[in-house]
Amino acid sequence: MTVLTQVLNGLQLGSIYALVALGYTMVYGIILLLNFAHGDIIMAGAYISWIVMAQLGLGPVLAIVLSVAGCTLLGVLIDKVAYAPLREAPRLSILITAIGVSYFLENGAQLVFGADAKVVPSYVDVGNVQIGAAQLSTVALITVVVTVVSTAVLTFLVQRTKLGKAMRAVSEDMGAARLMGINVNSTISFTFAMGSALAGIGAVLYSMAYTQASPTMGIMLGTKAFVAAVLGGIGSIPGAVIGGLLVGFAEVFVSAIGLSTWKDAVVFMLLIIVLVVRPTGILGRTMSEKV
């Protein structure tokens, strides 16, 4: 295992965390909700890929498209059904609702698909790339590239489109935005759609790497991504990416030095340390764009 391989592993894992953390941070930025069901959306995405490829025998392109589209729809649907009716309710109510939605999705999946893990067939049949002395996994390279592109597209959407401006306005002052004629509900739906689409992309990349779908797969992935979002400064888009990469690298590094049983503990220790030293996270709210 060369250093380069380990760096790539860290980038790969970190990229997936970053994509999921972006969904947390965007939803938090706009309605101050910690969407605990976000990790379970990834689980849904993995199952969609499994159904399309393993059950229906269709191609990987369709699996990717349907996974991303399915996650996007699911995210918007969860907002409309579970969160939108509670828009004016105390924040605790909607937080508990999010936990409820999470349990509902996990147990729903267990009911429909069973508790055992399903094997998601490989999307692309590629091996490794030889660079110098290092064998680099193509899947890892794809993951990193896709994440960079997704983050760039997201930043473009938020910074340079009319809807992105509306999003930023709503996240700063929902009341003032309403009074300026901004349709807050459709802006929130758009935010959920974008966050969930990223989760869908994350689901595809995750199942490319780990080739499994199980009802509870979203719990740890979601929790780690949540840690990443808080680490980076929840509400901040660049913060989510930095946090995701940090968590990914920490895990890979700990495993590489032979302490892989400690990797979860290290991630949460990292969270505690950052929260003690810098409670608003690395790019705390005062410094960065909140979306």
Next chain:
Amino acid sequence: MPKEGRMSVPTGGDGTSPSADAVGAQGGPRRGRSVLVQMETPNLIPERDLGSLPVLQAERLGIDFGGLTAVDDFSIALGRTEISGIIGPNGAGKTTIFNLLTNVYKPTRGTILLDGVDTANKSMVQVNKMGIARTFQNIRLFDKMTVAENVLVGFTNAMSSSLVADILRLPSHWRQEEEFRDRTLSLLDIFGMRGLADETAGNLPYGAQRRLEILRALATQPKVLLLDEPAAGMNPNETEELMSNIQLIRDEFQIAILLIEHDMQLVSGVCEGVAVLDYGKIISKGTPEEIQNDPRVIEAYLGKQVGVR
């Protein structure tokens, strides 16, 4: 500046009528014995606006919070190009009236007609689209966005290009981008703020933030502009400039402006009509000269010397 315009409460004997909502825009026939009420409202508007429907009419508006009556029996009519003010001691209910007019609060009693259309059961967004926009007493800009972006948020509903066109940067996107960039800059020109277009709004000095809020509200293309203490925190020079700009905005956009203000210099300099509010009720209405001589106004302000010339 014409001084003939003013607002006044209905002074007819209809104070106790069960359905005194003027203009008859709501409510069907009631069963049982009918009570006939005075329909003509004696609300006054500037002479030049007489030919058209008042752009804003509030009739006997009231709101209770629990047992507390914050606003009661508040009526105004605002001519299409009128500039009027609401003054009153702190806590008199002035901002509450703005919140009622923009549907932030739902009135307990009374009717609001915006350009003749009842705004009951409309959302804040719909009321804004119908033609009312406002600024805030405590500035509520989008601090992290640029000056130009703040104005562009106001223009959102005027823009037609779709998200797809925005993402793919289709020609329609660029046309629109250019058009609204121009419109934003010419709005900023009103207050000489073109050079600040790409500054972060939160970094502007206080006075400039107040001016930007007015421009953001103007971008939503209102028929009525509500200004909540536009001169607060401004020095006398800035206030002077604001006064001429308020008139300039009215002349240029041909809209009505209703403002809340403590600065009597501004009120008597720019307002055609003034309503004095105390404990949620209008205690005096008239031209600035008239209300300054009204003993009830002087009493409400006590030692504040606002009523004394």
